[in-house]
Amino acid sequence: MKRAFTTDEIMTIAASRELIGARSCFVGIGLPSIAANLARSLHSPGLVLVYESGTIGAKPTRLPLSIGDGELARTADIVVSVPEIFNYWLQPGRIDVGMLSGAQVDCFANLNTTVIGSYEHPKVRLPGAGGAPEIATACPRTIIVMRQSKRTFVAHLDFLTTVGFGVGAGSRASLGMPGAGPSVLISDLGMFRPDPETFEMILTSLHPGVSVVDVRNATGWDLKVSGELIETAEPTDEELDYVRRLNFGTSAEATN
Amino acid sequence: MAEFLTLESAIAANVHDGDVVALEGFTHLIPFAAGHEIIRQRRRDLTLVRLTPDLICDQLIGAGCARKLIFSWGGNPGVGSLHRFRDAVENGWPRSLDLDEHTHAGLANRFVAGAAGLPFAVLRAYAGTDVRAANSTIANVTCPFTGEVLAAVAAIRPDITIIHAQQADRAGNVRLWGITGVQKESVLAATRSIVTVEEIVDNFSDDRNAVVLPSWTVTAIAHVPGGCYPSYAAGYSERDNDYYEAWEDLSRDRAVFEDWLERRVYERGSA
Missing domain, CATH: 3.40.1080.10 (Glutaconate Coenzyme A-transferase)
Structure with missing residues (x-):
């Protein structure tokens, strides 16, 4: 009999699979941290987890609540200062993959983590940029993980905190961004990858039990669907065991 | 002392x-x-x-x-x-509350410039973002050797x-x-x-x-x-x-x- 799983679990598991083959991952707290730790426990034991607190090669046994938890430092290969982690390690592109989340994403995978409403008079003041803009600039590729609804997948961001593909083809090059940008956007409904011509994120995979209509109803822009749409592979028993062992409920999404 | x-x-x-x-x-x-x-x-x-x-x-x-x-x-x-x-x-x-907000790398480098006694620090950041637009302590600077346009952030003291x-x-x-x-x-x-x-x-x-x-x-x-x-x-x-x-x-x-x-x-x- 197939085991039941939640939409958050399939999202996290799908994100962890995207890290197969990566050497190192720059990890934000919240959903990205869960996915990266799952990847290291499950199929990429050598994956070097890098947190912006300066911990390189952290090997936490349980999910950290913050990026500066003592266990990250105790288990790291090295611990460096904040200027060093950004200037020597992230900026030159030494970290293969960046994993990010946000409060809003648009069709070019740009992210908002700053405000809902206007900047001067926000309806909701969010935490702000943190390390995300430079992660998105410097990492050879990024993975975005966030829950999907019309409130989060929007036609126009209230504030552009972190550039994905800007306004489309050519934007990253003209902005001088060395990394290739988001290779995939993973939600609790499906997966989206950039169109090779336009760089708009198009639906390429549906999670089990989800329809294209479901995804359209949770997308604020006119969603394009890949001609080769597939279904995301169901979680294996092993994946589900690991994701549950990682104390799934403890780490709320930092951007609330 | x-x-x-x-x-x-x-x-x-x-x-x-x-x-x-x-x-x-x-x-x-x-x-x-x-x-x-x-x-x-x-x-x-x-x-x-x-x-x-x-x-x-x-x-x-x-x-x-x-x-x-x-x-x-x-x-x-x-x-x-x-x-x-x-x-x-x-x-x-x-x-x-007035805000002057940066990225981690930007603000860390403002401290680096302050510690180094320099007026600003240089990093590859902020291009294309509204963070750049919202903030007067970030500007563009052109590398005199390669011509690359980078971000300058004002030193903080x-x-x-x-x-x-x-x-x-x-x-x-x-x-x-x-x-x-x-x-x-x-x-x-x-x-x-x-x-x-x-x-x-x-x-x-x-x-x-x-x-x-x-x-x-x-x-x-x-x-x-x-x-x-x-x-x-x-x-x-x-x-x-x-x-x-x-x-x-x-x-x-x-x-x-x-x-x-x-x-x-x-x-x-x-x-």
Whole structure:
């Protein structure tokens, strides 16, 4: 009999699979941290987890609540200062993959983590940029993980905190961004990858039990669907065991 | 040379109304006791500087000490919002709060430039973002060698930087280890500095390559064991994650927060 799983679990598991083959991952707290730790426990034991607190090669046994938890430092290969982690390690592109989340994403995978409403008079003041803009600039590729609804997948961001593909083809090059940008956007409904011509994120995979209509109803822009749409592979028993062992409920999404 | 003072005297002598005050410590070694002493001494119109304002700035903002915040990520790590910060920005309570916001790399490099005695620092950042557009301390600069357009960020030179460290020796040299954040740069960038420490030792053991701030770079040292609670000091204490989670409810409501402030800060004497 197939085991039941939640939409958050399939999202996290799908994100962890995207890290197969990566050497190192720059990890934000919240959903990205869960996915990266799952990847290291499950199929990429050598994956070097890098947190912006300066911990390189952290090997936490349980999910950290913050990026500066003592266990990250105790288990790291090295611990460096904040200027060093950004200037020597992230900026030159030494970290293969960046994993990010946000409060809003648009069709070019740009992210908002700053405000809902206007900047001067926000309806909701969010935490702000943190390390995300430079992660998105410097990492050879990024993975975005966030829950999907019309409130989060929007036609126009209230504030552009972190550039994905800007306004489309050519934007990253003209902005001088060395990394290739988001290779995939993973939600609790499906997966989206950039169109090779336009760089708009198009639906390429549906999670089990989800329809294209479901995804359209949770997308604020006119969603394009890949001609080769597939279904995301169901979680294996092993994946589900690991994701549950990682104390799934403890780490709320930092951007609330 | 660093002077050994009580925390009360160190704050009274070195933190003035209107000062630019950096309180550093990246999740680890956050100088909470010093923050509470600033609240008790009712300093006003401060410009607070911290990469991650964390609960310490939420408390100072809620207590009405700050008119401006220079920061790069204002959340409760792993939990959610900083409600006092949000209330100030969204509703102007207890007063309005000006913002000068950056990315972590941008603000860290502003401290680096301050420590280096340079007017600005250079990094590959901010292009195409609204963070760039919202901020007058970020500009473009063209590399004179390659022509690449990069971001320049203005140096930051706090009037005073306050940090918490594991140890000072009797000569007033300061040692900290573990996650060292941007403490060294923020102290060297500042005009004055206060370091609260877990322990005063006769001599440092020399078995690790820890950050040492020589006595002559520090203005005052106060012996405040547990002065970074509810954050932690590696080798001395663990982070109280429950406190961070409880802050979510405690800080959401103004009256509940003010009651907390009265009981846990004002009614308690200086350390």
